[in-house]
Amino acid sequence: xxxxxxxxxxxxxxxxxxxxxxxxxxxxxxxxxxxxxxxxxxxxxxxxxxxxxxxxxxxxxxxxxxxxxxxxxxxxxxxxxxxxxxxxxxxxxxxxxxxxxxxxxxxxxxxxxxxxxxxxxxxxxxxxxxxxxxxxxxxxxxxxxxxxxxxxxxxxxxxxxxxxxxxxxxxxxxxxxxxxxxxxxxxxxxxxxxxxxxxxxxxxxxxxxxxxxxxxxxxxxxxxxxxxxxxxxxxxxxxxxxxxxxxxxxxxxxxxxxxxxxxxxxxxxxxxxxxxxxxxxxxxxxxxxxxxx
Amino acid sequence: xxxxxxxxxxxxxxxxxxxxxxxxxxxxxxxxxxxxxxxxxxxxxxxxxxxxxxxxxxxxxxxxxxxxxxxxxxxxxxxxxxxxxxxxxxxxxxxxxxxxxxxxxxxxxxxxxxxxxxxxxxxxxxxxxxxxxxxxxxxxxxxxxxxxxxxxxxxxxxxxxxxxxxxxxxxxxxxxxxxxxxxxxxxxxxxxxxxxxxxxxxxxxxxxxxxxxxxxxxxxxxxxxxxxxxxxxxxxxxxxxxxxxxxxxxxxxxxxxxxxxxxxxxxxxxxxxxxxxxxxxxxxxxxxxxxxxxxxxxxxxxxxxxxxxxxxxxxxxxxxxxxxxxxxxxxxxxxxxxxxxxx
Numbered sequence: 001x002x003x004x005x006x007x008x009x010x011x012x013x014x015x016x017x018x019x020x021x022x023x024x025x026x027x028x029x030x031x032x033x034x035x036x037x038x039x040x041x042x043x044x045x046x047x048x049x050x051x052x053x054x055x056x057x058x059x060x061x062x063x064x065x066x067x068x069x070x071x072x073x074x075x076x077x078x079x080x081x082x083x084x085x086x087x088x089x090x091x092x093x094x095x096x097x098x099x100x101x102x103x104x105x106x107x108x109x110x111x112x113x114x115x116x117x118x119x120x121x122x123x124x125x126x127x128x129x130x131x132x133x134x135x136x137x138x139x140x141x142x143x144x145x146x147x148x149x150x151x152x153x154x155x156x157x158x159x160x161x162x163x164x165x166x167x168x169x170x171x172x173x174x175x176x177x178x179x180x181x182x183x184x185x186x187x188x189x190x191x192x193x194x195x196x197x198x199x200x201x202x203x204x205x206x207x208x209x210x211x212x213x214x215x216x217x218x219x220x221x222x223x224x225x226x227x228x229x230x231x232x233x234x235x236x237x238x239x240x241x242x243x244x245x246x247x248x249x250x251x252x253x254x255x256x257x258x259x260x261x262x263x264x265x266x267x268x269x270x271x272x273x274x275x276x277x278x279x280x281x282x283x284x285x286x287x288x289x290x291x292x293x
Numbered sequence: 294x295x296x297x298x299x300x301x302x303x304x305x306x307x308x309x310x311x312x313x314x315x316x317x318x319x320x321x322x323x324x325x326x327x328x329x330x331x332x333x334x335x336x337x338x339x340x341x342x343x344x345x346x347x348x349x350x351x352x353x354x355x356x357x358x359x360x361x362x363x364x365x366x367x368x369x370x371x372x373x374x375x376x377x378x379x380x381x382x383x384x385x386x387x388x389x390x391x392x393x394x395x396x397x398x399x400x401x402x403x404x405x406x407x408x409x410x411x412x413x414x415x416x417x418x419x420x421x422x423x424x425x426x427x428x429x430x431x432x433x434x435x436x437x438x439x440x441x442x443x444x445x446x447x448x449x450x451x452x453x454x455x456x457x458x459x460x461x462x463x464x465x466x467x468x469x470x471x472x473x474x475x476x477x478x479x480x481x482x483x484x485x486x487x488x489x490x491x492x493x494x495x496x497x498x499x500x501x502x503x504x505x506x507x508x509x510x511x512x513x514x515x516x517x518x519x520x521x522x523x524x525x526x527x528x529x530x531x532x533x534x535x536x537x538x539x540x541x542x543x544x545x546x547x548x549x550x551x552x553x554x555x556x557x558x559x560x561x562x563x564x565x566x567x568x569x570x571x572x573x574x575x576x577x578x579x580x581x582x583x584x585x586x587x588x589x590x591x592x593x594x595x596x597x598x599x600x601x602x603x604x605x606x607x608x609x610x611x612x613x614x615x616x617x618x619x620x621x622x623x624x625x626x627x628x629x630x631x632x633x634x635x636x
Contacts, residue, residue, distance in 0.1 A: 009301045009581055072607060089608030092476065093483055095490065097359050098607030100351065101324035112476060116418060117491040121359055125351035218474040 053091040054110040055276035096121035134277035136203040138167040166283040181210035181234035194222040200274035224252035235260040238271035301581040319364040324606035362492040367598045368591035369500040373553045375590025377546045378564030383518045391565035392550040396432035399462040401554040404428020406466045410473040422555035429551035487560035487613030496556040507549045515579040560613045562620035
C-alpha cells in the first residue's frame with residue numbers, strides 16, 4: 001500500500017470511525033447517567049401470567065391448579081404434559097428480555113434468582129416478583145404454599161393440611177430412630193456422591209429423623225471404602241432408576257458388609273423430588289421411605 | 294496473492310456501513326417483538342430527552358436498558374479482543390497466537406473461579422470482574438518474568454510458560470470445581486462460556502476508555518510492528534527498541550484482554566479469527582490491519598450475541614459458545630479455500 005493510499009485510509013478511518021466511537025461512548029455514558037422513571041404500565045389483567053423459576057414453587061403452583069397460568073418455567077421445573085410453558089433457562093442466569101417477552105404479571109423465584117440486571121428490568125416493567133426461600137423442612141414449605149396461595153387469591157388449605165398430615169406421620173414414625181444414614185446420588189458408571197450438610201438430601205434425612213453421618217457441606221464424591229468406614233444403618237439412593245440399589249451393589253459388592261445392606265435398609269428416592277429442597281413430592285417420598293423403614 | 298487483496302480505503306466505508314446496520318438490527322431485535330423505527334426513535338428520545346417514540350415505558354426499558362448496553366459492549370469487547378489478537382500475532386510472529394497466549398485468559402479464569410467458589414456470593418458482581426482482571430495481570434507478569442533473561446525475552450519460553458501457567462490454572466480451577474457447591478459450579482461453567490448480558494454503565498465506560506487507549510497506542514506503534522514482521526534482529530537494525538516494544542505490547546494487551554474478560558467472561562475465537570480474516574482481505578500492514586480488525590471484531594461479536602439471545606429465546610445461549618461454534622467451522626472453510634487457491 002503506498003503512502004497516498006495510506007493517508008487516504010487514515011483520513012477516512014479517523015474521520016468516520018473516531019466520531020462514531022465517540023458517539024457510542026457518549027451514548028453509553030448518557031444511558032446510565034440518566035435515570036429512567038417508569039410510569040406504571042397497566043397491570044390489572046384478569047388472568048395472571050406466571051413465570052416460575054424454582055422447581056418447588058412450580059410444583060406448588062400446579063398443585064394449586066394454576067398450571068394454565070404458567071407461561072414460563074426454569075430448566076429444573078417440570079410440569080404435567082398438558083401445560084406448555086416456555087423454558088426460560090437457568091434460574092441464576094435469566095435473560096431479562098426473554099422473561100419480559102412472555103409479558104409476565106407475576107414472577108416466582110428462590111433466593112438464587114438472578115442476575116441482578118434481570119431483576120431490575122422486571123421491576124422497571126412493573127412485574128410483581130415473589131422470592132421464596134428454598135424449603136428445608138415442612139414449616140418453610142407450608143409458608144411457601146401460603147405465600148403462593150395468597151398472591152393468587154386462592155385457597156392453599158388443602159395442600160397445607162396434606163403437608164401437615166405427612167409431617168405428623170413422619171413425627172410418629174421417626175421417634176426412637178436416629179439411625180446413622182447416608183444419602184447418595186448414584187451416577188451410574190461415574191461413582192457416588194454423598195449428600196453433605198445443608199443439601200436437599202440432608203434435609204430429607206432430617207425429615208426422617210435419621211442422622212446424616214457426613215460432616216462436609218455440599219455433595220462430594222465418596223468411595224466404597226469411605227462408605228464402609230461410616231457403617232451406615234440406612235442408605236438412601238437418589239436416582240430415577242428403580243433398579244439403582246441392585247446396580248450399586250453390583251458395582252460395589254463390598255457394600256454388602258454395611259449394616260444397611262445386611263438389614264435390607266437400602267431405599268431408592270426419586271431424585272427429581274429433591275431438585276429444590278423439600279417439595280411436596282419430597283414429603284410424599286419421605287412418608288413412603290419412612291413406612292418402608 | 295497481492296492482486297487479490299482489496300485496498301483498505303474501499304473497505305472501510307462498506308464495513309462501517311455494515312456495522313451501523315448490525316447495530317440497528319441488534320437494537321431492534323430480540324425475544325420481544327418491537328418495531329424497528331420506534332426502537333430507533335426511542336434511542337433518539339433517550340439521548341436527547343424527547344418523547345417522540347410511541348413505545349410503552351417497559352418496551353423502552355428493553356431497548357434502552359437491555360439491548361443498547363449489550364450492543365455497545367459487544368462492539369467494544371469484540372474490537373478490543375480482535376486488536377489484541379492482531380498485536381499478539383504480530384509480536385510473536387505466530388499465526389496461532391491469540392490474546393490468551395500470554396496467560397491472561399487462564400489467569401483471569403482462575404481469578405473468577407476463586408471469586409465464584411471461595412468469596413461470598415453477595416458481592417460476586419464486584420469480586421468476579423476484579424479477581425479475573427487481577428488474575429489475568431498477575432499470570433501475565435509471571436509468564437513474562439519466566440521468559441525474561443539478560444539478552445531479552447525468549448518468544449519460545451514465553452509460549453511455553455503460557456502453556457504451563459494455563460495447565461496450572463486449569464488444575465486449580467479443577468480443584469475449586471471439585472469443592473464447589475452446585476450453584477458455584479454452574480456459575481463457573483457459565484462464566485467460562487462468556488456472556489454480554491449484564492452490561493453495567495461502569496463496564497461500558499471502562500471498556501470504552503480502555504479500547505480508545507489501546508487503539509491509539511497500537512496505531513502509533515503500527516510501523517514498529519510492521520518492522521517486527523521482518524524478524525527481531527532486522528527490526529533492531531532498523532532502530533526499533535524491540536525489547537521495550539514487546540514489554541509495552543504485552544502490558545497493554547494484558548490490560549485490554551483483562552478488562553474484556555472481566556466484563557464478559559471468556560469469549561474465545563474472536564481474537565484469533567478476526568485478524569486472520571482481515572489479513573486475508575487487506576494484507577499484513579498493521580496500520581490498516583489494526584483499525585479494520587477492531588471494526589470486524591466488534592461486528593462479529595455483535596452478530597454472535599444477536600444469535601445468542603434470539604435462537605433459544607426466551608432463554609439465552611452463552612455468547613462464547615456461539616463465537617466458537619460458528620467461528621471455528623467458518624475459519625476452517627477459509628483455510629481450506631486458501632489452500633486450494635495456493636495449489
